[in-house]
């Protein structure tokens with residue numbers, strides 16, 4: 001049975017491992033583990049504005065997603081951003097992310113948010129197909145960045 005729950009501080013190792021695997025698999029990037037660990041810890045200890053969610057399949061953690069928040073003046077509401085999406089390879093194509101998405105969509109609506117958004121690497125075709133299958137629109141915006 002699939003269960004979606006808020007992450008707690010003891011999920012630190014699981015979430016860090018998921019992000020290392022995600023960056024390697026989807027962008028061929030090796031993240032700085034020290035920086036990543038502190039970045040995740042800040043969220044799990046509620047010192048940064050965002051929240052991790054954990055997906056458990058029959059009691060075992062198999063997936064993670066980070067939600068961050070962006071104020072939309074056009075909507076006079078918060079928009080929830082989906083980030084750091086990762087499902088363990090052995091648990092894929094069993095509806096785990098479908099369950100995460102449905103849960104967060106419901107939570108965002110209940111919180112009065114204006115909707116859900118995410119960005120995805122242009123080469124990550126599989127994830128793009130998954131998001132489209134869940135009814136998300138990928139045709140509207142492109143993301144431009146100037147990272148320091």
Ligand SMILES: CC(C)(COP(=O)(O)OP(=O)(O)OC[C@H]1O[C@@H](n2cnc3c(N)ncnc32)[C@H](O)[C@@H]1OP(=O)(O)O)[C@@H](O)C(=O)NCCC(=O)NCCS
Pocket residue numbers: 022025026084085086087088091092093094095096097098099119120121124126127129130131133134
């Ligand atoms: C992208 C990812 C999160 C999808 O998770 P998942 O739990 O396997 O997805 P689901 O099983 O919930 O699939 C949801 C829907 O997407 C579609 N889908 C699933 N896998 C797919 C695939 N490999 N190709 C195309 N469509 C797919 C299906 O329509 C599915 O609906 P269905 O189960 O009713 O058929 C997972 O593959 C993953 O962790 N990939 C590596 C990390 C990554 O790329 N993260 C995204 C960064 S932006």
